[in-house]
Amino acid sequence: MKHVFLLLLCAMPLAASPLEDANLVDVQTVEELPVFVSLRYATPNNFTGKPIYNTGTACYLHKEAVEGLKKAVALAAEQEEPFTFCLWDCYRPASAQKKLWTAKPNPNYVAPPKKGSRHSRGMSVDLIPCDFNGTPLKMPTDFDNFTPRAHMDYQKLPKDVLKNRETLKKIMTQAGFTYTRTEWWHFDKTGWKNKPLLDIPLETEN
8 A cells, every 4th residue: 555655746847936937948958049048137247246146057937928938939040140039037927026126216117016027927038149259239329328329219329230120120029029119129929918927936036
């Protein structure tokens, strides 16, 4: 009887994590997503000067955003000069959003905690086009640049930079994302309004 009980335990499926229960997927486990991950808020290399969360290289997105990103990666690979993406930020717990708001309480660039960030729904991604060695293409600014130069309609830029920005915008919109006027790197998967705000800790978060 004891042996039967042990066999039954072994046959039981492993319980899903809270992230999986919320339909969040680590993009680096998806074969069709040959992307690079460099999460800025997991390091001091962001506008706050300190880590906002601790997730290593695990970049979670809602499964619907993952499907959109697959389309974007496929479209990028079809360009005359093919490229992929480096992901700067994915799912962000609501508690992490509060830290960003404390550092910069400006609704033009940081979503107020009461409203919540679309990142906290798992439906937003911050990214930059890069070559297949992970080297970023020329873009208007670095990440988290709070100046007009980062706006999608800013025109006083070199021609190659303007071309790269427009190509990025075109690919992401074709893949089912909308863009943010003030941040060329930020894209929201359509349908985000139907997803709840989440504050599930990242699995390796302290």
